[in-house]
Structures are given as C-alpha cells and as structure tokens.
Amino acid sequence: MSHNPVQIIARGPRAAAEAAAADIDSDVLLEGATYSILEEDEDRGIWRIDAFPTSQDEVDILTKRLAQHPDVTVKVEALADADWLAMSLSGLPPVEAGRFFVYGAHDQGRVPPNRVNLKIDAGAAFGTGHHGTTVGCLIAYDELLKRERFDRVLDVGCGTGVLAIAAARTGSSLAIGTDIDEPSVRIANENAKLNHANARFVHASGLNDIKVRAGAPYDLVFANILAPPLVALSQDIKMSLRIGGVAILSGLLRTQERRVTAAYLSRGFRLERRIHRDAWSALVLRRMA
Incomplete structure (x- = not known):
C-alpha cells in the first residue's frame, strides 16, 4: 500500500x-x-x-x-x-553528554576540541543521539568512566551504533553492537568507519546468537530498546555480563521504571542510578551475583 x-x-x-x-x-x-x-x-x-x-x-x-x-x-x-528526515535532522543542535559531543554533518564546523566527538548520520536507522534515551545512556556511561573502564562492551539494539562507537572511542578493546534490523546494522558499521572507531555491528535476533556469545562475558551491556523486551531479556543480559559488570538500560518511560527495575533486582542486580530526560528513564544496574 x-x-x-x-x-x-x-x-x-x-x-x-x-x-x-x-x-x-x-x-x-x-x-x-x-x-x-x-x-x-x-x-x-x-x-x-x-x-x-x-x-x-x-x-x-x-x-x-x-x-x-x-x-x-x-x-x-x-x-x-522532500527528504523530510534529512531536513528535520538539519535543524537538530549537537548533543552534549559529559565528554561526548554528538553531531551531524550539518554541524561539522561546530566540533569542539578536547571532547569525544561522534559524527552520527541516522539514514534509515533510529538514534541520532538526540533522543532522551540515548542522551541518558551517554550521561550514565560518562559518569561510570570517571572511576572504571570497560574492556568488553555489548550494545543490544544498536540503531545507528552511537553507544558502541562511544565505547570504542573511549578505550574498549571489544565493542560489538547488534540489531534485528539489517539496515541499522549497515548504517552502524558505516558510522563506525566515519568515526574511525573499532566497533563492529552484526545482525542478530538475541543474546544467544553465536556472534554475541563469542564476546561474553562483557564488562558492560547497553540495551536501549523498549520496556517489554528489557524485562524479557533480563536473564540473558545477566548471563552475558561478568559478575560486577554493568547494564545501562533505556528505552523506557519513567512510568515503566518500577517494572523493569524489579525484573533485574530479582536476577541479582543492584540499582546504582536513575537518569531522567524528558519522560524517559535510563537505569544503571550492576550484576552482583
């Protein structure tokens, strides 16, 4: 139609x-x-x-x-x-989240020095970095980096790849992203090249995919998806993390925090932080057992 x-x-x-x-x-x-x-x-x-x-x-x-x-x-x-997506993106200002500065091609001349600058072109994929869920994840990650490092990072539902690219640009030796949408995987790999980031993106439908399991256990898992799959994947995310590893979860509304948090607390996680942007929430949880 x-x-x-x-x-x-x-x-x-x-x-x-x-x-x-x-x-x-x-x-x-x-x-x-x-x-x-x-x-x-x-x-x-x-x-x-x-x-x-x-x-x-x-x-x-x-x-x-x-x-x-x-x-x-x-x-x-x-x-x-017209190319309304490109037009709408051209009006978006750069995003600043701690050390990270996320921008599009239209802001090439506004890139500041001494920041982790990430040039992200959305194309047909979700995630320019402007959405409250993505900003929340980047703020949470920036705060964590002030006191610890994450060598092995997984980004579940990577979209444009901004989170895994941020990890690769800040010292992670393995940064892998997955998405069920093949165009998103293609765009994320293009963005990794654009940012000279050693991040790799694969088409995978779950955390039990062999391409995902090969890198486990991870030190950090990003999952910026939706509340129902966050709940459904709680055990899989736990098993993908080392004990002491961190999960940064988003894609959920503030009203959905309690449901998602409860699922992870029951799996042996400890809630360390909540970050709110507009109506959205990002949760930082650490695997304790």
Whole structure:
C-alpha cells in the first residue's frame, strides 16, 4: 500500500501523554515506530508526542492507539514531498553528554576540541543521539568512566551504533553492537568507519546468537530498546555480563521504571542510578551475583 509521508502530533497532560506513549510501546506491531515525547508547554503542563510512521498501516495503528486516550488530542499532518528526515535532522543542535559531543554533518564546523566527538548520520536507522534515551545512556556511561573502564562492551539494539562507537572511542578493546534490523546494522558499521572507531555491528535476533556469545562475558551491556523486551531479556543480559559488570538500560518511560527495575533486582542486580530526560528513564544496574 502506498504511503504519503505524514507526521502524527498528539498533545495532552503529562500523565495522559505518558500513558499514550506506553500504549505505543506495548504494541508489537509498532516495535519499529519512530516517535518522541517531550514537554511542550511547562506553564500549561502540556506534553507532546511526535510520530513519523513509515507505512499506512503504521499510521492506522498509531492513530487508533492514540484515539483510545480521550485526554490526548491527535492531529495528522502531511509532510512535504522532500527528504523530510534529512531536513528535520538539519535543524537538530549537537548533543552534549559529559565528554561526548554528538553531531551531524550539518554541524561539522561546530566540533569542539578536547571532547569525544561522534559524527552520527541516522539514514534509515533510529538514534541520532538526540533522543532522551540515548542522551541518558551517554550521561550514565560518562559518569561510570570517571572511576572504571570497560574492556568488553555489548550494545543490544544498536540503531545507528552511537553507544558502541562511544565505547570504542573511549578505550574498549571489544565493542560489538547488534540489531534485528539489517539496515541499522549497515548504517552502524558505516558510522563506525566515519568515526574511525573499532566497533563492529552484526545482525542478530538475541543474546544467544553465536556472534554475541563469542564476546561474553562483557564488562558492560547497553540495551536501549523498549520496556517489554528489557524485562524479557533480563536473564540473558545477566548471563552475558561478568559478575560486577554493568547494564545501562533505556528505552523506557519513567512510568515503566518500577517494572523493569524489579525484573533485574530479582536476577541479582543492584540499582546504582536513575537518569531522567524528558519522560524517559535510563537505569544503571550492576550484576552482583
């Protein structure tokens, strides 16, 4: 079915917007959906969801999901017949997260000295570095690097590869990323070359894939995916880590923290830190047993 590019905009109070976003996350048919949630008007308490569906089916499912939340207003706007993804990225400012400076080609001339500069081109993959989940992961990683080093790093659901590339650029001898989306793996490997990073990305559907198990046990596992798979993968992530190793988890809303944290505490992890960016949360957990 043909699809004319559209943007779906939903607005409402924070609780309603977060509930709508959680509803999107819970739908297996929307696992690849690209959307963001942020506070639009602090004085009025209005939060906003922007979704960019890539098919008419995704448009229909998203609008149906959002319509189930009466306190959220939904609008569908047509996008101009242009490379709207590139245009939207060109308006994004660089991201600063501790020592990391993440930028696109349009900011080539704004790269500061004495930082770990990461040039990331999204293409068809998720993860320019601007999303609150990715920023949270980078902030958590930067803080950890102030007191310890991670030689072997795994990035589950790598998207553009920014997290594994950040690890490779800060001294990890093995930085491997996986994704179930083949175009993302291709783009991540291209970004690794672009950043002269010794990071490798493979197409794999789980942590039991032979290409993933070959590098275990890892010192650090990034998993910036969604709350349901984070819970489902809790045992696999544990077994991929050495005792004392760290998991940085994100892709979850603040409202989903308790569920995800409980799954990992029951596996012998200790929660060390929570980082909040907009409505999103990143968790730092250490395997204790």
